[in-house]
Amino acid sequence: MQKSNFVLVAHARSGSHMINSLLNSHPSIESGGEKFNGINQEDCDLLFRRYAAIPDETDTILGFKLAYQLRSNRKNDIWKKVLNSNQFKVIIWYRTNLLRAYVSHEIAIKTEKWMGKGEQPELNDKKILIDMDQCIKWINKTSFQHAISQYEFRHHLCFNVSYENFLFDKNKAVEILDFLGVDSSVELSTDLKRQNPEPLDQLIINYDEFAASFEKTKWAPFLET
Numbered sequence: 001m002q003k004s005n006f007v008l009v010a011h012a013r014s015g016s017h018m019i020n021s022l023l024n025s026h027p028s029i030e031s032g033g034e035k036f037n038g039i040n041q042e043d044c045d046l047l048f049r050r051y052a053a054i055p056d057e058t059d060t061i062l063g064f065k066l067a068y069q070l071r072s073n074r075k076n077d078i079w080k081k082v083l084n085s086n087q088f089k090v091i092i093w094y095r096t097n098l099l100r101a102y103v104s105h106e107i108a109i110k111t112e113k114w115m116g117k118g119e120q121p122e123l124n125d126k127k128i129l130i131d132m133d134q135c136i137k138w139i140n141k142t143s144f145q146h147a148i149s150q151y152e153f154r155h156h157l158c159f160n161v162s163y164e165n166f167l168f169d170k171n172k173a174v175e176i177l178d179f180l181g182v183d184s185s186v187e188l189s190t191d192l193k194r195q196n197p198e199p200l201d202q203l204i205i206n207y208d209e210f211a212a213s214f215e216k217t218k219w220a221p222f223l224e225t
Contacts, residue, residue, distance in 0.1 A: 003061055004088065004180070005054075005062045006063040008063060009066045009092045010094065011067070011094060011095070011142050012068070012142070013104040015166075016093055018163075021192050022188040023063065025189045028182040031065075032051075032062065033064065034064070035065075039075065041076045044075075044077065044078055048081050052085055052088075061180060083153070089179065090157065090158045091158075092150060092161070093163070094146050094162055096164050099214070099222035099223065101142065102135050103204065104196050105138070107128055111125060115192060116192040117192055120193070120195060127202075128203065128205060130204050135214075139219055159179045
């Protein structure tokens with residue numbers, strides 16, 4: 001497949017740091033992460049011109065993360081720029097189990113550890129109380145944003161992949177590299193580690209009470225995975 005720069009469309013706590021790190025381990029890829037978060041319009045315009053340039057056969061391909069919140073961002077119009085450009089391939093990355101994503105989000109807020117690098121908190125330091133209403137609100141919002149992202153980028157060349165499928169299907173890395181038009185025989189690597197592998201009932205202090213209510217929602221299967 002022809003080389004092209006790319007964007008990684010992803011929601012919070014979806015494992016996007018991991019896939020970004022893995023892609024950066026490829027000698028033909030420079031994945032810049034959250035480059036457009038928090039920058040003003042002038043800086044956005046300058047940076048966008050670099051990423052929108054068409055790579056030739058010898059160039060490294062460039063990518064960056066397009067977080068869901070940038071769709072309603074008031075500081076710059078990067079979401080609109082990407083939507084209106086035909087210069088990018090789009091990797092839509094998401095986490096199927098949004099309860100896990102929410103738990104990870106709340107633990108990251110508590111511990112201030114947003115990446116699986118370096119010394120990680122002990123289990124007792126990660127345990128959290130979950131507010132049922134806030135959890136459902138976050139899951140509903142993230143699910144809606146994911147659906148909107150898929151719809152808005154429907155005319156772009158897209159590769160949809162979940163965090164879970166990527167972990168359990170080793171061929172997904174090859175498929176992504178083929179999609180990006182780079183050597184797919186390269187083995188990707190990262191020094192990032194999974195942050196919260198423990199069962200949910202070990203991470204959520206009020207698990208029994210929470211689970212009893214959560215089981216009555218349409219998201220109940222997330223308790224089992």
